[in-house]
Amino acid sequence: MSADKTAEIVLSLEIDDPALADRLTALLGNVSGIRLAAPGERAAATVVARDPRSMPEDIALTQRELDVLALMAEGASNKMIARQLGISVHTVKFHVGSLLDKLDATGRTDAVAHAARRGVIEL
């Protein structure tokens, strides 16, 4: 019952696919040192697997567009992005425009939200 540093690690599962969830439950349940969380219990870590059908294909973004997108997600203005990348504001606008097209967004906020949803960027 000692609560030392090597106590069991409590894991919770958030798996969309029932079959995968079952297999992981069976496999992880027999690992000493790991315990699956009881319903509502606070876990040290969570095993997640989202339904892959929700992200059909990734969008083809150029490296430069990814650079701009990442800075956009940080809340950077076009001017700040330009400074950061060593290019002109006009060029930043050019890339932002392409991003709005490819991500089917109405503005930079929408673009970041869409990109995050599709897993293109990590917030």
Next chain:
Amino acid sequence: MSADKTAEIVLSLEIDDPALADRLTALLGNVSGIRLAAPGERAAATVVARDPRSMPEDIALTQRELDVLALMAEGASNKMIARQLGISVHTVKFHVGSLLDKLDATGRTDAVAHAARRGVIEL
């Protein structure tokens, strides 16, 4: 080499705490039926544990601010938000300003990103 349904499940780790990451790596590495993903490899599931210090308490947002925030995350402009909520653009700006303050953001894009990171909203 059969690729049957009971092949190994590939897990990737996204653990902020290095100690916890080490322990999980050691524990999971010895489980037959489970294999840890090589760098860049696509995993069937991911074990995540975010640093709890990064989200100490949730931010106190009023209901109206949450309304505005949700529409902001949809990429709506102030004008569209105003129409949607039946209030004036000035009032929308007022709430947006409060959100920027409370979320410590530099602009609406940053505000949405911060809110999503802290789990205030779901993208």
Next chain:
DNA sequence: TCTGGTCCTGGCCACCCGGCCAGTTTCGCA
């Protein structure tokens, strides 16, 4: 009663954003 918070509105203004036009260079591929 008075104070504080929330919600609402207006005007004003500098700045930013996105879309339009135009052009250049560089690179790989047919």
Next chain:
DNA sequence: TGCGAAACTGGCCGGGTGGCCAGGACCAGA
């Protein structure tokens, strides 16, 4: 050797954004 894609730059401009000022209405708690 041409041709397209990517990256880059410029000017222009209408509209959006965010910060500042000011005010009023409502309601819970001290």
